[in-house]
Amino acid sequence: MASVMATPVSGLTLHGPAQPGQEDLLSPAALAFLTELHRRFEPLRQARLAARRDRQARFDAGELPDFRADTRAIREGDWQVADLPKALLDRRVEITGPVEPKMVINALNSGAKVYMADFEDSTAPTWANLLIGQRALRKAVAGTLDWMAPDGSKHYVLNQENLAVLMVRPRGWHLDEKNVRIDGERLSGSLFDLGLFAFHNAAALAAKDLGPYFYLPKLQSMEEAALWDEVLAFIEVRLGLPIGQMKVTVLIETLPAAFEMDEILHALRGRMAGLNCGRWDYIFSYLKTFRKHRDRVLPERSQVTMTQPFLKAYSELLIKTCHRRGALAMGGMAAQIPISGDDEANEKALARVRADKLREVSAGHDGTWVAHPALIPVAQEIFDAHMPRANQRHLLREDVGPSRDELIKPSVGTITRAGFDNSVEVCVRYLAAWLDGQGCVPIHWLMEDAATAEISRTQLWQWLHHGGLHLDDGTPVDFTLFDRALLALPSKLADRMRLPGGSKINEAIALLDQLTDSSELAEFLTLAAYEKIQ
Known part of the structure; x- marks a missing residue:
């Protein structure tokens, strides 16, 4: 049962149901660190969320998204992001999933180049899930994570070598952590997830030259990216890390962000590893941005594929923008899972995955996402055959240059x-x-x-x-x-x-x-x- 628990840190209370091992994760030093993050950055977070609401009100009134006039110099300037660390040069197949212990072990052992441990869209943020996930990742970084099946039939352990590189995705700026309150306010879910992980693991990962590395979700503007840069620099100073030690990949999964890719890369240029086509959230954002626009209603989801003009334009612009700036351009998620008991249906599903990954690598993407370990060899085969180098940053895609209208062109289709x-x-x-x-x-x-x-x-x-x-x-x-x-x-x-x-x-x-x-x-x-x- 949830209760209010006072802590040694002035102004901070815990409201979640007490969990095993909570005192170790939420030590007085960790809570003091989170409190400092909140007091410094919460007003800036709220300002950015207010700016989102103001812009959406303009869209509701009929305004259309467009490239910003006030940032033209950034888009036209000659600059690049910082050099990529060795661990992030080859990311041809990444697996994503929630942060429960069995998943963490299987993902790190999967043979993928990267595992994105997800506190966001694939984790329901119960207090128990969040703390179990933080504990699992802490043990994974230390190399001590294991998991026993409840019936004792199988014991899962980490491989001793060839582990996927760990990246962590915190919750987006819009989400609160209601179980941690500071001065009566809820802590940002973003700052809780990323801050607590960094507090416990940043030094160990930096010592191995493995980051820490993060995926940043749901950004809508360069100002939101700049806020993340401030937060990460602050954490680096507090934890005694070199500035730029933490590297990030930003998901371009909102329609407004598609018009600010250069600006987002620039705001985070000292720690930027790449951008990712978060296509499912991007479709959601298109719908939400144009919620009041009758002329931009989309057909049913199954017909809104990456071959639709507005999605193709977004993908190609991301590749062009990233490669011009020296960053990686990551492809989207293959959400299929194996279909047991129906070989014909399973092969049709795998054929769709192959076609999607071939489209990505042929367009110039440097890597892709899968949701299930069984898809790793499928995606790996496609990327190995068509991308002999570690990545394709040399492919500049000067042949594409989508206009505003191409990026917002509605899809043609039906509702069945x-x-x-x-x-x-x-x-x-x-x-x-x-x-x-x-x-x-x-x-x-x-x-x-x-x-x-x-x-x-x-x-x-x-x-x-x-x-x-x-x-x-x-x-x-x-x-x-x-x-x-x-x-x-x-x-x-x-x-x-x-x-x-x-x-x-x-x-x-x-x-x-x-x-x-x-x-x-x-x-x-x-x-x-x-x-x-x-």
Whole structure:
């Protein structure tokens, strides 16, 4: 049960249910460090979040995203990011996933070049999950992490060599950590995740010339990137590290950030390793940015692929921008998971992965993401065959130069009944699992996380609130259709108690109904859901 726990650090209280080993992770020195981060940077974080809201209000009023006139000198200037460390020169296949111990071991042992340990979209941020994840990563850095199956049937240990390089993704600037309050305010989830990891592991990783390295999510502007640069420099000083020791890769997963790639690289140029095409969140951001624009409603998710013009333009601009500045251009996620018991369907899924990875490496990407270890050899084979060097920074892509209109061009497509119903089902099932403490869920042979659930949730809201839309069979897309899909779910998921989060299905249905019925699109579904977990 949650309780308020005073600490030796003045002004800081803990509100989460006490966890085993908490005192070691949240030592007085660690809490004092987090308190210092909060007091120094919380006003700046709030200013950046206010700037997001102001810009979205302008988009809602009809303004369109565009390249900034006030930063033209940065875009046209002749500069490069700092040299990359040896450990980050070859990142041809990266695996991502939540921070629970078994996953950490399997990912580090997987044969991928990099493992991105994810406190964000694939981790439901319960207090227990966060502390278990921090403890697992601390042991992994020390080389002592192991995990025993509950029935004792299998013991998981770290390989002694050929481990993936560890990168950590904290939560985005918009998320709070409600279980740590300083001077009565919630600590930033970003500062909790990154700050606590750095406090315990930065020195050990620096001694091995392995960072620490981070992925930074959900940035929308160069000012948000500059805030991260300030935070990281401050941490380096406090922990006695050289300035620039911490390296970062920034996910370009918001539409506004696509117009500020040069500026984001420049703001973090002393510690920048690359940019990543976070395509699922990018589609979500496109939907959210244009939530009030009837002429930019997208078709169902399955039709919004990377061959759509606005996504192709974004990917090519990222490659061109990164390589011009000496940074790596990372490709997107393959969310497929092996389909057991159906060889034909499994081969079709793998063929889609191969085609996607071939598109990425041929365009000039330096590496790619997979969600499941079984996809590592598939992606590795494609990149090995078409990228003989460690990376492709020599490929400058001077042949591309997308305009503003190309970057925001809407997709052509339809909404099928199956696509509509799937959006409802995926969102409910993911929300149910998230409320039950699971942030990464296999649904219909895809690994769904918060980003893909956000696409489903936002599309439902947009389709229903604009009005006048129809399924491809002529059926009106309206709240009657939505209510029928919701009402059909309990019987459709008759075996729901065997599903991840099955006991939370009814609660998830109610939450999706509330979010979809609201006259205003909620910024993130996880903000409302976060208040329902401990």
